[in-house]
Amino acid sequence: MTIDADVDASKETPNFFAPWHRRLFVGRRGLVASTVSSALIVVAIALLLFVAPGGATFRYVFFDGHNLWLAWVGDPRLGIDSLRDGMVTNIWMFLVSEVLVLFFGLMIAWCRISQSPVLLPFRVLATAYTDVMRGIPLILTMLIIGFGLPELRLPVISSQSDAVYGVISLTLCYSAYVAEVIRAGIYSVPNGQRLAARSLGLTQTVTMRRVILPQAIRNVIPPLLNDFISLQKDTAIVSVLGAIEVVRAAQIFSAATFNESGLTLAAIFFIVLTIPMTRFTDRLLAKDRAKRLVHE
Amino acid sequence: MSDVVLAMDSVVKRFGDHEVLKGVSLQLHRHEVVCLIGASGSGKSTLLRCANLLEAIDEGHVSLFGQNLVDPRIDPDLVRRHIGMVFQSYNLFPHLDVLENVVLGPVRALKRDRAEVEEEAQALLERIGLRDRAHDYPERLSGGQQQRVAIVRSLAMRPALLLLDEVTSALDPTLVGEVLDLLVDLAHRGTTMLIATHEMNFARDVAHQVVYLDAGVLVEQGTPEQIFTNPQHDSTRSFLQRVR
Ligand SMILES: Nc1ncnc2c1ncn2[C@@H]1O[C@H](COP(=O)(O)OP(=O)(O)OP(=O)(O)O)[C@@H](O)[C@H]1O
Ligand SMILES: [Mg+2]
Numbered sequence: 001m002t003i004d005a006d007v008d009a010s011k012e013t014p015n016f017f018a019p020w021h022r023r024l025f026v027g028r029r030g031l032v033a034s035t036v037s038s039a040l041i042v043v044a045i046a047l048l049l050f051v052a053p054g055g056a057t058f059r060y061v062f063f064d065g066h067n068l069w070l071a072w073v074g075d076p077r078l079g080i081d082s083l084r085d086g087m088v089t090n091i092w093m094f095l096v097s098e099v100l101v102l103f104f105g106l107m108i109a110w111c112r113i114s115q116s117p118v119l120l121p122f123r124v125l126a127t128a129y130t131d132v133m134r135g136i137p138l139i140l141t142m143l144i145i146g147f148g149l150p151e152l153r154l155p156v157i158s159s160q161s162d163a164v165y166g167v168i169s170l171t172l173c174y175s176a177y178v179a180e181v182i183r184a185g186i187y188s189v190p191n192g193q194r195l196a197a198r199s200l201g202l203t204q205t206v207t208m209r210r211v212i213l214p215q216a217i218r219n220v221i222p223p224l225l226n227d228f229i230s231l232q233k234d235t236a237i238v239s240v241l242g243a244i245e246v247v248r249a250a251q252i253f254s255a256a257t258f259n260e261s262g263l264t265l266a267a268i269f270f271i272v273l274t275i276p277m278t279r280f281t282d283r284l285l286a287k288d289r290a291k292r293l294v295h296e
Numbered sequence: 297m298s299d300v301v302l303a304m305d306s307v308v309k310r311f312g313d314h315e316v317l318k319g320v321s322l323q324l325h326r327h328e329v330v331c332l333i334g335a336s337g338s339g340k341s342t343l344l345r346c347a348n349l350l351e352a353i354d355e356g357h358v359s360l361f362g363q364n365l366v367d368p369r370i371d372p373d374l375v376r377r378h379i380g381m382v383f384q385s386y387n388l389f390p391h392l393d394v395l396e397n398v399v400l401g402p403v404r405a406l407k408r409d410r411a412e413v414e415e416e417a418q419a420l421l422e423r424i425g426l427r428d429r430a431h432d433y434p435e436r437l438s439g440g441q442q443q444r445v446a447i448v449r450s451l452a453m454r455p456a457l458l459l460l461d462e463v464t465s466a467l468d469p470t471l472v473g474e475v476l477d478l479l480v481d482l483a484h485r486g487t488t489m490l491i492a493t494h495e496m497n498f499a500r501d502v503a504h505q506v507v508y509l510d511a512g513v514l515v516e517q518g519t520p521e522q523i524f525t526n527p528q529h530d531s532t533r534s535f536l537q538r539v540r
Contacts, residue, residue: 195350196387196446200401200453201377210404214391292390292433 060259067261071253080256086249087269089163090235093245094273097170097235098228104171105178106213112183116204126179133176139237142169146241163245166238174231181227185220186212218288225281229274236270299326301361301457301488302347308355309342309512316342318512319356324457327486331499331520334509335535340492343509344459347490348379361456377405380450380458384465386442388434388449394421395430398449406453413452420448424478440471444478451482458482460491496539500524508532 018026024033049055074082111119111126133141146165150158189212197207217224239248246269250262302324309317316339324330332340345351346358349365349372358365365375388397398417402408421427424444426437434442443463450458460479464472476498483489483502493499499506499520506523508516508531516523516532527533 190387192383192385192387193389196381196383196389197400198350198373199348199376199379199381200449201373201375201405202401203373203405206404210400211389215389218391292435 062260062264064259064261067257067259068265070257071250071262071265078256080253081244081249083246083249083253083262083265083269086244086246086266089243089245090232090269091273093163093167093170093235093238094228094232097167097174097231100167100171101174101178101227101231104175105182108175108179109182109186110208112179113186114204130176130179133173134180136173138169138173138234139240141173142166142237142240145169145172146238162238162241162243165241166235166243166245169238170231170234173234174227177227178224181220181223182216184223185216188219189215218285221281221285225278229277232273232277233270236266298362300324301326301328302490303359303362304343304347304356305358306356307343307346307353307358309339309346309351310354316512317346317353320509320512320514321356322507322514322517324488324490326456326488328504329483329487329489329491329502330505330507331503332490332492332507332509333494333496333499333523333535335538337511338509339512340509341461344381344461344490344492347457347459348376348381350381373405377401377453378456380453380455382443382446382450382458382460382463384462386434386439386446386466388442388446390434393431393433394426394437394445397434397445398452401449401453417448417452420451421445424448438471439467440474443467443471443475447475447478447482456488458487458489460489460493462492462494464493464495494539496524496536508535510535 023029049059052058070080071083074080074084108126108129111122112130114123142165145168146162149160149165149168152158193211193215194207197211198204202210235245236247238245239251242248244252246266247263250260250266253262254260300323302322304320304322306319306321307317308315308319320339320343322330322343332343334340342351346353349358353366360375360378363370365372388394389400392400395414395417398420399410399413402413402416403410418427418430421430424447426441426445429437429441434445437445443466447458447460447463463479464475467475472495476495479489479491479498480502491499491503501520503520505517506520507514508523508527508529510531516527516529522528523532524536527536
């Protein structure tokens with residue numbers, strides 16, 4: 001059999017009209033389809049919240065305006081703490097962790113890809129480290145660090161707050177993920193870039209720092225952002241150590257008021273955190289592209 | 297003192313059990329332009345890379361200014377600072393603007409003063425008519441402009457030897473001329489160059505020596521007249537007929 005392009009002019013010409021089951025999705029009608037599907041979803045949610053037998057209770061327990069407000073401001077007379085203190089804990093935990101994660105992730109990635117004989121033991125260590133840390137559930141790392149380090153009875157290390165142990169655990173865990181992301185980014189830079197840099201007589205380190213890494217990081221900003229959003233949410237896991245971060249605070253709020261609106265507020269908090277971050281990196285990437293690429 | 301810049305002696309290079317260079321010997325004198333011609337896969341790029349130690353050779357010797365580069369005490373980074381290399385695909389750094397591309401080597405490898413280097417870089421860009429594009433990013437330039445910037449980036453290091461690997465092969469035919477003109481200018485200024493090329497007319501015009509490589513063997517070497525008008529070997533003759 002010979003395979004050929006469509007060279008037979010005697011054949012029937014193809015038909016380009018969408019079959020009936022695709023009609024809704026072609027051309028401008030895509031808009032109709034998306035509107036219809038959105039409306040259906042809204043109706044389904046409304047049904048769930050307003051028509052379900054327990055709908056009214058559910059709305060009161062999770063979405064009560066008064067309790068949401070109370071969770072936000074707190075009330076010293078009733079002995080109810082504002083969730084904002086907890087939020088501050090989450091915020092500084094993820095800010096500090098993210099800086100540390102970026103630094104250690106970079107170092108680990110560097111060790112893993114380096115061919116320098118001096119770094120050989122580090123390369124082995126770094127590989128083992130990523131294997132181990134990506135394998136352990138974060139909650140276990142938290143428990144081991146949070147209860148283990150105080151047991152060591154070392155100066156400074158053993159007398160930190162639970163939030164600090166949380167930061168250490170988050171850093172340990174996420175550095176492994178981020179290292180892999182950065183490593184993939186480094187491999188995504190064309191080899192010609194390395195050759196050009198080395199041909200200029202730049203050392204391996206300078207080539208990495210000035211030529212490869214700046215391009216690698218740009219290439220992996222979206223997956224990096226993914227990991228950072230996960231990290232922000234995982235600050236909630238320090239609650240297993242008893243640190244009063246926002247989720248723990250919401251649970252305390254529930255116990256005091258018999259209302260779960262604190263959990264809703266905590267959920268809103270996490271959503272609000274991630275959105276500016278996403279927009280910020282979108283802007284950053286768009287600006288970088290606009291700067292570098294032709295846009296006539 | 298002899299004026300031999302680069303000397304390769306019976307260089308053998310293998311990738312696995314594929315012998316890509318089969319004992320190539322070649323000498324390059326100061327102010328000399330040598331053009332390397334040969335079919336695709338004959339080992340031209342590999343030869344250039346062996347010359348600036350981007351590839352380690354398996355047998356033979358390479359020396360630069362009489363210093364044996366195979367010696368384990370040699371620091372390849374120091375060697376490369378004196379050898380410029382320009383690639384078929386330009387390989388400009390896309391995250392740096394044109395000026396930064398040119399300045400990076402002298403500032404970061406030679407540790408020279410930035411202000412001074414920038415001034416020189418501007419002068420070099422002026423020479424190729426791209427001074428007003430100094431703060432543009434490479435991807436905004438045409439292929440020909442990018443390749444000329446890449447050449448200037450090598451020049452900013454003031455190399456003793458310039459290696460050029462098919463620097464016009466990726467270019468639109470209308471842009472080839474501007475790059476070749478720059479190379480002709482460099483040749484007239486006495487730049488020592490080893491040029492892998494498929495541009496036979498260019499080789500005929502600027503080369504002092506033409507080297508024909510076939511499957512990793514240096515088949516024939518001579519002046520452009522000898523090689524192009526009176527080749528001694530059948531394989532040279534048939535290659536020249538094919539590219540004509
Ligand atoms: N890194 C490598 N690993 C394995 N084989 C390689 C490598 N680099 C080159 N080769 C092989 O070496 C041979 C010569 O390649 P080289 O790139 O030097 O040829 P060339 O003369 O420059 O060809 P072209 O005109 O297409 O650029 C080819 O067969 C190629 O497949
Ligand atoms: Mg080649």
